[in-house]
Amino acid sequence: MRQSVGLAFVAAFIISFCGLGLVPFNPVCGQSQRLELGRRLQRFENAWQSADARNRAACVTPLKSAVSSFFSLRLSEAGRSLDVAWQTARGAVPASPFEQSVVGLQLIASPVCADVSQQTMTLELRNFYKTNTMPPADTRVVIVIRDNDGRLLAESSFPGTALNSSVDWTTGALPEGDHRLSATLQSGTESFGLPEIRITRVSQLSERLDALRDKVPQRTASPPTPTDSADLQPFTVQSTCRSTISFLTALSEGQPQEADFPALSRLRLCESMTQPDAEISQVLQQHGQSHDLWLTLANARRSVPARIRCPASPQGPMPVLFVFHGAGGSENMFFEAYGAGRVVEEAQKRGWLVVAPGQGFLGLALGLEDMLAALETCFPVDRQQVLLLGHSMGAAQVMRQMQQHPGIARAAVALGGGGRLAGEDVKRFAATPWFVAAGAEDFGRRGALQLHDSLQQAGGKSVYQDFPDVEHLVIVQAAIPATFEFFDATLRSR
Numbered sequence: 001m002r003q004s005v006g007l008a009f010v011a012a013f014i015i016s017f018c019g020l021g022l023v024p025f026n027p028v029c030g031q032s033q034r035l036e037l038g039r040r041l042q043r044f045e046n047a048w049q050s051a052d053a054r055n056r057a058a059c060v061t062p063l064k065s066a067v068s069s070f071f072s073l074r075l076s077e078a079g080r081s082l083d084v085a086w087q088t089a090r091g092a093v094p095a096s097p098f099e100q101s102v103v104g105l106q107l108i109a110s111p112v113c114a115d116v117s118q119q120t121m122t123l124e125l126r127n128f129y130k131t132n133t134m135p136p137a138d139t140r141v142v143i144v145i146r147d148n149d150g151r152l153l154a155e156s157s158f159p160g161t162a163l164n165s166s167v168d169w170t171t172g173a174l175p176e177g178d179h180r181l182s183a184t185l186q187s188g189t190e191s192f193g194l195p196e197i198r199i200t201r202v203s204q205l206s207e208r209l210d211a212l213r214d215k216v217p218q219r220t221a222s223p224p225t226p227t228d229s230a231d232l233q234p235f236t237v238q239s240t241c242r243s244t245i246s247f248l249t250a251l252s253e254g255q256p257q258e259a260d261f262p263a264l265s266r267l268r269l270c271e272s273m274t275q276p277d278a279e280i281s282q283v284l285q286q287h288g289q290s291h292d293l294w295l296t297l298a299n300a301r302r303s304v305p306a307r308i309r310c311p312a313s314p315q316g317p318m319p320v321l322f323v324f325h326g327a328g329g330s331e332n333m334f335f336e337a338y339g340a341g342r343v344v345e346e347a348q349k350r351g352w353l354v355v356a357p358g359q360g361f362l363g364l365a366l367g368l369e370d371m372l373a374a375l376e377t378c379f380p381v382d383r384q385q386v387l388l389l390g391h392s393m394g395a396a397q398v399m400r401q402m403q404q405h406p407g408i409a410r411a412a413v414a415l416g417g418g419g420r421l422a423g424e425d426v427k428r429f430a431a432t433p434w435f436v437a438a439g440a441e442d443f444g445r446r447g448a449l450q451l452h453d454s455l456q457q458a459g460g461k462s463v464y465q466d467f468p469d470v471e472h473l474v475i476v477q478a479a480i481p482a483t484f485e486f487f488d489a490t491l492r493s494r
Helices: 007-017 033-050 053-071 077-088 096-100 205-215 229-252 263-274 281-288 338-349 368-376 392-404 445-457 480-492
Strands: 105-110 113-116 118-129 138-145 152-159 167-170 177-186 188-194 195-203 293-298 302-307 316-324 353-357 381-391 410-417 432-438 462-467
Touching: 007 302, 033 077, 053 077, 053 381, 096 152, 096 188, 096 432, 105 195, 113 205, 113 229, 118 138, 152 167, 152 316, 177 263, 188 432, 195 263, 205 229, 205 263, 229 263, 229 293, 229 302, 263 281, 263 293, 281 293, 293 368, 316 338, 316 368, 316 392, 338 353, 338 480, 353 368, 368 381, 368 392, 381 392, 410 445, 410 480, 432 445, 432 480, 445 462
Parallel strands: 113 195, 316 353, 316 381, 381 410, 410 432, 432 462
Antiparallel strands: 105 118, 118 167, 138 152, 138 177, 177 188, 177 195, 293 302, 302 353
């Protein structure tokens, strides 16, 4: 199973909403306010997807309230507004008094990553934000752990009041795996499920991390310069292993993470890649049939983290869709947040390789040409079918990559962002088909319109679309059908 405008304003908004950025957190148990907000965002995105037009329009007001709360760093109020938007999107399913009393609760579980010898877990219920009423006195919490195939591994229940101060739960020995922990609050005949938590148990965790460290050479100040493209592969393998070691070490020590990562899957991939005489391309393609890939694409000097989804049944060289996230986000946003992963799912249906590079405020460490060169050492890539999609700051990154590498992409999409270009800048990539879109309530709409106008004035192929009753947060999900219609039509017109 597969698992996981103004720059300051965009950062505060997207970072906080998506659980992927610079907001205060409690450094407990590998969980944080960022991660919990991301889970609630995913819940909202799923509800918005199935909502009718009337309920979607009604979500704009609480979402704008959330924007205001984020801008003033009132994070608990932002969480409350996001949950109001989720309840609004459901429409015909009004929140009961019981749900209203428990919707603000968060479950903390520790440890989220540990050796299989760990047979206890600490559980605690906290107020992510305070509600107007207290949960009923008879509220109980049912905790269930299942593996990825849905098999029950452990189950127990506790009085809700007991978890207010935390309890130690003896789970017994859990098998090795990336598992799911769910918590359901119950009172009488009513129940309310909290967002799931991923937990990982690894056999001989410390020993395996030490063994992996021994196989990966340390970075050198003057790495050898590749003589041909095949020599790039070791840089990606070694950088990926170093990143994974750091990630697993931090997670096992309880440091906060931005998403629910499949830690065992990432460890196993690195172990497979570092086996003697391993065929890296074969390892990645086999692993990628059932798991997302977290790779650190690299050359001799620089590297960029990327989350990658392979098509289920690749047929020869694959089209590549690069997706660029907004300010302060990470390579996980298109998989976890935007539309709850629907962009990635749509691309996979079409047999495309999806590559989501992580970028900071200074941009990408590797440009498009360097990333493609690294990818080609690992996957069969169709250079004639490279597609770009970016949201907000990611839309600006699409523009930057098109300026630096004109003609490299078959089509480009900019959502909720852009900016004005003039002269030779826009002429360099105006011949590429573009789809530009924004929500009617989107603070990135002005930049999107400026980009579209610049392309049209240069004689370019740009189509623009406004989405009514849509603001900056959900423009990606709202535009998914139109985006893929544009991509499909462009590829057919070759």
